[in-house]
């Protein structure tokens with residue numbers, strides 16, 4: 365618990381797949397993370413703002429806006445902030461090599477750790493096509509592999525011009541749960557392959573919402589996860605040591621205690637049968653049951669809930 369006394373400071377922090385502008389985004393947890401953790405350099409590794417979803421329907425609560433202003437404040441106050449756009453915020457790819465409010469926009473980047481490791485920083489969506497056809501590409505070799513990456517870019521460019529959304533790997537995975545493990549594995553291999561080709565020591569990416577840090581061949585593969593489900597960040601300490609932080613788990617206790625209104629919402633964990641009997645008892649004692657029986661729809665429990 366002594367760690368709670370001092371706010372942790374890191375040399376570098378990587379976050380991605382925040383999906384601001386969607387209901388799934390865990391903006392409150394991310395704000396908590398940004399307030400509790402400081403760093404010299406922040407990498408925003410894509411899909412920070414969900415432009416696709418915002419185009420369909422506008423959803424922009426205060427907490428989502430606060431994430432942007434908090435990051436911009438950090439940049440203004442001297443932290444280095446580098447934004448590598450992803451497929452969901454690819455509108456920002458038009459501004460690559462420009463600076464906005466002290467935030468550098470880059471297509472990709474090379475980060476050198478304190479102990480001299482070179483890491484390629486990419487979002488990772490360019491490998492979607494490779495992941496889909498990984499088995500054939502393994503046979504066909506590097507030329508086919510490079511062609512697949514180019515085709516993927518071309519294909520999504522056409523889709524965009526026709527007004528379709530980006531082909532989403534995560535949505536694809538959710539519909540094919542059985543193959544999800546294989547697909548994640550294919551993605552990781554494809555990204556590591558690219559890093560090896562570029563002769564770097566490792567790679568940091570996002571995109572598949574699956575935090576990971578492991579060696580793939582000679583390449584250190586890091587995925588900083590997401591802020592929709594797992595709420596994870598990759599961090600580098602002053603010695604160059606890399607670590608994944610599972611913020612939702614680390615802060616779970618503090619967060620549940622700071623939300624007093626959550627007791628009612630968590631009661632379904634009692635089990636449905638128990639919950640229904642609870643409603644029946646309270647319904648009878650307050651006379652709600654007799655009211656609903658007058659309506660004659662016979663579902664007092666559903667109505668009171």
Ligand SMILES: [Mn+2]
Nearest residue numbers: 411450451571
């Ligand atoms: Mn993505």
